[in-house]
Amino acid sequence: MGILLQVRDLKTYFYTDAGVVKAVDGVSYDLKEGETLGLVGESGCGKSVSALSILRLIANPPGKIVGGEIFFEGKDLLKISEKEIRNIRGNHIAMIFQEPMTSLNPVLTIGLQIGEALELHRNMNKKEAREEILRLLRMVGIPDPERRIGDYPHQFSGGMRQRVMIAMALSCNPKLLIADEPTTAVDVTIQAQLLEVVKELTSRLGTAVMLITHNLGVVARHVNRMAVMYAGRIVEQGPAAEVYAHPQHPYTIGLLASVPRLDKPRKERLVPIDGQPPNLILLPPGCSFMPRCSYRMEICSKERPELRPVGDGHFTACWANMER
């Protein structure tokens, strides 16, 4: 499989009254064609910002992509023209957002909102677009699409709206689908269904998926590889099963200990990670996780650890050597 997306040393900062927020500070990863990558971390760790940076959807001001390269099919997305990136958006790379309640335009019918991309990127006329919209709605499992095509978002439940979002995102057969916490805002019972829809459709279409989540349960079931972010940086990445079985970074270990697992005895206690996520304006010079880390050593406060290999395709940014 070829490499679809290469992110190199991406830096996205926000310039606020209180100071510069280094939301994404030197992030690198690859994504192969058809692969599913999980980007994991607490809220505010920069995972959403790094995803939005790929499509250059960061609001400027206050945000700005200050450095790095994002190669998609050989082209650096940060260097191409506004017109070229618009041709990528929704066409080759599509996105699903967290809040199905607010991500759809309340005053336009869902048919129109799905059809827009079809008319723009696939040069369909109204009639062709209508047929395609009906097919897409059926594909994502919305009952009675002929009747619902003219409905407005507020007439749908949260789960149904997210299906509309999925239909919209997959309408132009993108090579990459970025799903930014697609299930966080919907009922637990609906979450699994939605993820199944995404998984089923993308594997049928051969679409690569970047799944952004804070939910490790989701990662375990749905992704091939995962990257764990903390304070604007990737602290650990590797094949999902490998990271899950042998976490190498104290933060990953903490994350795994704080969620219930099916592969461990039920008696084990769930342990929350102590402390608060760091202030991204005033990061300490060494390892950002150091203040909350139970493995900290002297070097941690002085020098920042870089990613280093610890196994086959498995990397961690930690000075400590964990048992395997």
Add this chain to the structure above:
Amino acid sequence: MADSRLQIEKPERKERGPVWDVFRRLSKRITAMMGLVIVVVFLLSALFAPLLAPHDPYEHSLADKLATPSWDYPLGRDELGRCILSRIIYGARISLLIGLIVISIGIFVGVPIGVVSAYFGGKVDFIVQRFVDTMLAFPGILLALLLIAMLGVGLHNVMIAVGISTIPIYARLARSSVLAIKSRQFVEAARSIGSSHLRIILQHLIPNSLSPIIVQSTLHMATAILWAAGLGFLGLGVSPPTAEWGAMLNGGRLYIRVAYHVATFPGLMIFVTVLGFNLLGDGLRDALDPRLKT
């Protein structure tokens, strides 16, 4: 935006009390400062009119009527030969008086109505709100005109009429801010320890709904001055010799072809003063209520 939950902690700042804090935020904006300066100048000329005015505002000289600006009479003389500058300075007193009385009527009648309506809710609220709705259904200055028609022409009646027509605006404002804080914990706590209704209203609800009322009052000073000057212009306000901006403009209107300055300068004063209050009000809103910032 991108990730609204980014952790941003504001750097520690020395506490110097809320007034200083508002002033500090206000001073960040040039336009708000300009507004403050205009308002201060307006207040000073109202307070110290006898010291500032170069001439007696009522001393007339028909021989010099409509005289154009000169060193002695910087803004010229009016249709009766009176010093326009002096009359403008004295006019600030009337405008300030009108503004203060109008707002006092609005606040002292409207705010209690709104607070009581919101605090008790239910039927009381329903009836009061229908009444407020109906009063607000009168467009613009019309209710004031109707009241003046019935009360009779004159400065006092202008103030009462404009004051009464602002009551529903304050009532609504106070109601919405009380509704917003009514269910907060400190009010619940006060209620649970058995504080009386009056005590809760006076100690908790009114103080906590002050900022929108302060902002509204500043902006309303502008409207009150504008309306009162308009009514003065229509000849419904002060009786003739009194120096009032609207009435001065009305006097100068007839001579606009031969002596532009008689109508121009009083109008300019109204404009600048109203602008001052609007600038200050905008600034205060940003400083007092960061949520409204755009």
Add this chain to the structure above:
Amino acid sequence: MSGQYIIRRLLIMIPVLLGISLIIFTIVRVIPGDPAVVLAGPHATKDVVDQVRVQLGLDKHPVKQYLLFIGNIFKGDLGTSNRTGLPVTKEIMARLPNTLILAFASILVATVLGVTTGIIAGVKQNSKFDYLSMLVALFGLSMPVFWLGLMLMLLFSIKLGWFPSVGAESFKHLVLPAITLGANSTAIIARMTRSSMLEVIRLDYIRTARAKGLSEKVVISRHALKNALIPVVTVIGLQTGTLLGGAVLTEIVFAWPGIGRLLVEAILSRDYPIVQGVVLVVATMFIFVNLIVDILYSYLDPRIRYH
């Protein structure tokens, strides 16, 4: 669905109209002195006063009086002007078209200019255009209508001679009064449009629209504008009220023969039936304008239409 909504709005209007008539009725009758004497006018003979008393039922119970008052309104009888002796309805109808033309022209100017400026300023936030237009808007907001009218008259009719200064004979006569009356509303509409635009433009669905690859022009015109205009429509409706009030001043400045001038003349000559009639008519018009706005609103916002 939509029809039901309109019917419901119409039904809500009835109590408001009754409330307005009640307030006017009360204000006119609580004035000190004998209402019959007041309403008959300062120069009326005793016979005329008695006639008015019987006609308005002023010797009867207040509730009966009010019912009579309402009944007369429905019959189109607003009383008789005690200055000209003509029916109030006739006096008002003779002047109303002029005020409607003026108000319509002003709100048209204000809406077109205000909305356009607001959109550009909002889209290009912090640009030179934004700062300049918002400064001008603040000026417009602070401008006394009557002074602006005089200054426009001074410049454009007295100095430059482009437009006539007074009267209402032709389109040229309309230009200066319409600009004068519309200035305040233009400013308010521009400010409101801008802040509404700024608010909408950072919402999630705008990001969704951009993520689809739509051009900025389509994002603004199709996705942002309709949402941003929803609150603006309300403001425009409310502005017609301010405008109807401001018409009084504008009509005096430009000697425009509308009901605003009629009202002022009536106040100064204590012609109470005319005052009462004009206030009633203008307030009713304002309520109808807001009904139209509400209906328009439901077309812009499907969430209201379907509830």
